[in-house]
Amino acid sequence: MWDQRLVRLAVVQQLRAAYGIKVKGGRAQCDRRRQETATTETVGKIFGVALNALPQAVVPEYGHIPSFLVDACTSLEEHVHTEGLFRKSGSVIRLKALKNKLDHGERCLSSAPPCDTAGLLKQFFRELPEPILPADLHEALFKAQQLKTEEKNKATLLLSCLMADHTIDILRYFFNFLRKVSLRSSENKMDSSNLAVIFAPNLLQTSEGHEKMSANTEKKLRLQAAVVQTFIDYKALKKAITKLLVTIRENEDKV
Incomplete structure (x- = not known):
């Protein structure tokens, strides 16, 4: 079993050395885990509940x-062929x-119109207690997008390695x-560009779109x-992350 603290440290160092991207310490991730564990009293609810406290x-x-x-999904x-899915x-x-039924344990999505289900999906991410793409990584993720394509992909993958394992699994499934x-x-x-514009405010829980x-x-x-x-x-996000972590671990062992 790898020491997660050492892996995180190695990832942070590589991000700074290779791409000039600085990431703050890991306290926020620990705080998020505590918040997720502490929300178990919201039994039955779906919206506004931490990911770890939801039925799995x-x-x-x-x-x-x-x-x-x-x-x-x-x-x-x-x-999936519906024109304007997620936009309409x-x-x-x-x-x-529908939201009220779901919060009371009813499984009602199979008969719901697709645009309604799509709207609920956006609302689900928007109402999470913490954004699924962690707030403490936002600035670093933004900096990664300004690199050349290959470097952008590698830096973004490295940043995803700093997220909790459960979060990575959910993101892999949803993306x-x-x-x-x-x-x-x-x-x-x-296309992916249109979907990204629609989902960015929900996955990052940003409000810029409502500002001047x-x-x-x-x-x-x-x-x-x-x-x-x-x-x-x-x-193949999982394979890419695993490969990166193995490489980082091997490099650490050589030091």
Whole structure:
């Protein structure tokens, strides 16, 4: 078993040495774990609940994934050809009713209109107590997107190694789903760029889109979307992360 502190330290050092990206210490990640563990009193609820406190489903090749996320993605896979999926808004009244049913333990997504399920999925990420893409890594992720393509991908992968294992599993599952949606863009008109623009405010829980537009705000919105698009477009995320960690570990052993 690898010492996670040493692995994190090695990743942080490599990010600084190879790409000039500085990452703050690991206290925030520990705090997030405590918050996730402390939210277990919200039994039954789906929205606004920490990921670790939600009912989980075991998905082959991914591990434990929140059951709601699996149900929503599975349902939407049947409608992946729908034009404007995630862009078109669902009914506000139906969304409120569906959300209430889900929070009371009802499994109602199979009969819900696809745009309503898509709206709930965005709301699910938006209402998490902490953004699934950790706030303490946002600035570093933005800096990574400004590198050349190959360096951008490597730096983004290294940064993902600093996230909790459960978070990485969920992100791999969800980004693989979004990639499937993007591969049907000739029908649904939702390529990875369009999906990234829509999901960035939800996955990073940002509010810039509601502020007065300025050059700095516009740049930040572009970088937020670029982070999400990098993850959507990256194939075999788990293999890439594992390979990076093995390389880092081998380099550490040589020192």
